[in-house]
Amino acid sequence: MTETDGSPLVTRGLTKRFRGGQVAVDSVDLEVPAGSVFGFLGPNGSGKTTTIRMVLGLIAPTSGEVQLLGQPMPKASLRVLPHVGALVEGPAFYPFWSGQANLLRFDAADRTADPRTRKARAGEALERVGLSNAAGKKVRAYSLGMKQRLAIAVALMQRRDLLVLDEPTNGLDPQGTREVRNLIRELADDGTTIFTSTHLLAEVEQVCTHAAVMSRGRLIRQSSMTELRAELRPRLIVRTPDVTKAAETLQSLGVTDLRTVGETVEGDAGDLPIDKFAAGLVAADVRIHGFGLERPSLEEAFVALTGEGFDVAE
Amino acid sequence: MSPSSAVAEAAIARPSAGRHTLALFKSELQLVFGRVRTWVLLGVLAAVPVLIGVAIKLSGAEGGAEGFLGQIAGNGLFLIVASLGLSLPFFLPTAVTVISGESLAGESSLGTLRNLLTAPAGRSRLLAAKMVALAIFCLAATLTIWVAGLIVGFILFPVGDVLLLSGSTISLGEGLLRALAIAVVIALSLLGLAGIGLFVSSLTSTPLAAMAATFGTFIVLGIMSAIPQIDVIHPWLLMYGWTSFADLLRDPPYWDAIGRNLLLQAGYLAVFYAAAWARITSRDIV
Numbered sequence: 001m002t003e004t005d006g007s008p009l010v011t012r013g014l015t016k017r018f019r020g021g022q023v024a025v026d027s028v029d030l031e032v033p034a035g036s037v038f039g040f041l042g043p044n045g046s047g048k049t050t051t052i053r054m055v056l057g058l059i060a061p062t063s064g065e066v067q068l069l070g071q072p073m074p075k076a077s078l079r080v081l082p083h084v085g086a087l088v089e090g091p092a093f094y095p096f097w098s099g100q101a102n103l104l105r106f107d108a109a110d111r112t113a114d115p116r117t118r119k120a121r122a123g124e125a126l127e128r129v130g131l132s133n134a135a136g137k138k139v140r141a142y143s144l145g146m147k148q149r150l151a152i153a154v155a156l157m158q159r160r161d162l163l164v165l166d167e168p169t170n171g172l173d174p175q176g177t178r179e180v181r182n183l184i185r186e187l188a189d190d191g192t193t194i195f196t197s198t199h200l201l202a203e204v205e206q207v208c209t210h211a212a213v214m215s216r217g218r219l220i221r222q223s224s225m226t227e228l229r230a231e232l233r234p235r236l237i238v239r240t241p242d243v244t245k246a247a248e249t250l251q252s253l254g255v256t257d258l259r260t261v262g263e264t265v266e267g268d269a270g271d272l273p274i275d276k277f278a279a280g281l282v283a284a285d286v287r288i289h290g291f292g293l294e295r296p297s298l299e300e301a302f303v304a305l306t307g308e309g310f311d312v313a314e
Numbered sequence: 315m316s317p318s319s320a321v322a323e324a325a326i327a328r329p330s331a332g333r334h335t336l337a338l339f340k341s342e343l344q345l346v347f348g349r350v351r352t353w354v355l356l357g358v359l360a361a362v363p364v365l366i367g368v369a370i371k372l373s374g375a376e377g378g379a380e381g382f383l384g385q386i387a388g389n390g391l392f393l394i395v396a397s398l399g400l401s402l403p404f405f406l407p408t409a410v411t412v413i414s415g416e417s418l419a420g421e422s423s424l425g426t427l428r429n430l431l432t433a434p435a436g437r438s439r440l441l442a443a444k445m446v447a448l449a450i451f452c453l454a455a456t457l458t459i460w461v462a463g464l465i466v467g468f469i470l471f472p473v474g475d476v477l478l479l480s481g482s483t484i485s486l487g488e489g490l491l492r493a494l495a496i497a498v499v500i501a502l503s504l505l506g507l508a509g510i511g512l513f514v515s516s517l518t519s520t521p522l523a524a525m526a527a528t529f530g531t532f533i534v535l536g537i538m539s540a541i542p543q544i545d546v547i548h549p550w551l552l553m554y555g556w557t558s559f560a561d562l563l564r565d566p567p568y569w570d571a572i573g574r575n576l577l578l579q580a581g582y583l584a585v586f587y588a589a590a591w592a593r594i595t596s597r598d599i600v
Binding site: 054058084089090096097104106108109110113 | 335338431
């Protein structure tokens, strides 16, 4: 455990082969730093949920190991899981019960949860996800977004060291998505480590400090967002009707990897100062309609990594 | 600070840690008895004494019925015993099948099993809570008949001292106690079936399939009990000793057959509970 000290979630060679022989998760080595907001990325079917199920002890790995809060899973489930809030694969509730009654039941299942504060904690959790007004309503009458919020409320019934959230913004409208993002930020500020799977890249770009990318059961990348962003070199974009002249000028000024698309010339400006290019283009009598640096989106980086974009893996 | 010591400290910081094992059992009872379905089942069982009582009242004092049924017109107390006896072959097993089939498969189909296990409920403890709730349902079912039989019997028929099968007479109060003992023995007789239902329910995530399979098993055992060529195995079949409850109406009660039946039920329960445990503790929960 020496090299993993302090990391609330570590997997080593984690592998799951289903009975049909299909390998859903293939030797995954995750290491989630304490205090991070860790985005677990990948297309649908890439093995994210299967990994999360193994992490939480719901399914047994074919090989490999999981250390959760420094303890081996699934052996330490009963000791560790009270400190871990989880939302696995979509919200699941008793439809014939109210949202509050559902929270109370799942809290009662945790023997470390204090029954005297149960109602109060449920009230706070519902408040936090904006469901106070629907607390007494049967879950049957909830919208998907409301169920998703309730599922997050389950994870918030106690103060947790780690939150494992599987697609937390699934089914939420843009407003709800923003609220969940803010909630994640707040929780992270309180010191909770957050491990969240998603296939929405915008979420990762906005809240995550770290990210890992899964593709076809394999972990193909994991690093801090700072590192990831640094690799995405900004490109110089010039919109002009005089494309040929612009390209020649830029090349003479040291821009490499030049490409012309319609009325746009783009290229890799490296570390050169961009004002130099603007001045150079003006001096060469190039008419400029638009000029600037553009950072490639995470999505483009993602496509480069997985080579498949966000379609379902086959 | 290493994470393990962080966990240990957090556990200490919660003064109540580990003291609320029973909360899940209570919650389980709320789940079983907080559903309309359960009350419909109990309502159907409560209707049994009503139907029998009214039928006998309308057909006149001497309907020509034998056994407990024939004694109802003379003493309303026998309505309790007759209703329990008549519910045993079909109504009670149906109710137990529905509730036991739902127990684990229902959680599985809703997906709530995931939430319970990550809470964490602990797989063994969850199974125990399910079984305890099932046993309490069995008792609630037979007590429902006892209460309904008592009310209807006292309203429709004369009541008084009870003439036992062995010819002696006991007071009405003791008669009621004997009837209560019969309700308890019948509830215990249902535990073997409840164990089968719990096991089947651990195999699937479709409650209806679990109910059908459990009831199918019950029917097959019933058919086997009716085939004389295999009477060697009859004493080991689930329902072999079910009618032994009548021995409580002797003076003094015969305990032999009742004890044997309860042992057999305990055997069935132990085997199928162990199988359910082996299944639930090793199963991948998706």
